[in-house]
Amino acid sequence: MPPLIVLPFPAIDPVIVEIGPFALRWYALAYIVGILLAWRYMRALVQNDRLWGSMQRPSPLDIDDFVLWGTLGIILGGRLGYVIAYDPAKYFSNPGEILAVWTGGMSFHGGFAGTVIAMILFSWKRGIPLWTLFDLAGCAAPIGLFFGRLANFINSELWGRPSDVPWAVVFPTGGPEPRHPSQLYEAALEGIVLFLVLRLLSHRFKLLQKPGFLAGAFAFGYGIARSISELYRVPDAHIGYLSGFLTMGILLSLPMILAGLAAMIWAARKPSGNAAA
Structure with a gap:
């Protein structure tokens, strides 16, 4: 039975402004x-002495330089x-489209892996405690x-x-059928809820002094939030469901x-402060 009330999709153009060949998109x-x-948030964290005690941490300049990486x-x-x-199959048969990011198609799990590699290299180059950098990014x-x-x-x-x-x-x-706005579910769970939980752990419980705990909490929390959202989201058409309700998003989470759970347990057992680094 169709719902009595259906929310209209907001008429927001995915392109904010277009000047000749240049187009600025919301994405x-x-x-x-x-x-x-x-x-700016990572910068604020490293400048807050109350959160760190005697812990070694990156400098604001380190954070500035890490942004590009x-x-x-x-x-x-x-x-x-x-x-x-x-x-x-699509991209290997058309390799010229692999780096065409403006056409859409980004994976959070791939971005997560790429950021981890960037943090490992940057930490090694600067001599910064790796788990602390993981915590800040998380x-x-x-x-x-x-x-x-x-x-x-906005991109529908x-x-x-x-x-x-x-x-x-x-x-x-998405056709004529009313659908769950699963993108907004993910924005709420992966964005707002996860941010507030990590904020509580970092500021109330001062867990930046347990290197690795907040990074683990982020990985664990994201995986749970993404898996819940996948229950309401249509999987990619060319992949579909892997088995039952299992989707690629859940499998990768x-x-x-x-x-994340292992990192939290490991970090919690370590002494606070520089000894844990």
Whole structure:
């Protein structure tokens, strides 16, 4: 039975402004704003002496320099992750499209892996405690996730399964059926809720003094939030369901959940402060 009330899809043009061949899209702006705000938040964390005690930490200048490394990790890892995990046949037969990120197609799990590699290299180059850098990035990552999911909603992509809930939306690219606005579910869970949980752990419980715990909490929390959201989201058409309700998003989240849980247990057993680094 169709819902009595269906929310109209907001008429927001995915392109903010277009000048000749140049077009600024909400999707690109989401990445820019997310990275800039995450950078400022990481800077604020390392400048807050109350959170660290005697812990060694990166300097604000280190954070400034890391932004470029992290951005390359997000973009290259996110794109290559999507190509390999979601549609390898298409891109390997058209290799010129692999780096065409403006056409859409980014994988969070690929971006996560790319950022981890960037952090390992940057930590080694600067002599910064690696787990502390992981913690800082984990605390800031939900900011970018929030804006990225809002951009998915504006683009009318990654929409949810057909539904009769009162807040169901008819997406212009999703046919006539009202659907779960699963992008907004992800923005709430992966962005707002996860950010607040990590904020509580870092500021109330001062767990930046347990290197690795917040990084583990982010990986565990994201994996849980993504898996819940996948229950309401339509999987990519060319992949579909792997088995029953299992989707590629859930499958890729399971290692994050396990690794995050292991990191939290390991970090919690270590003494606080520089001894744990």
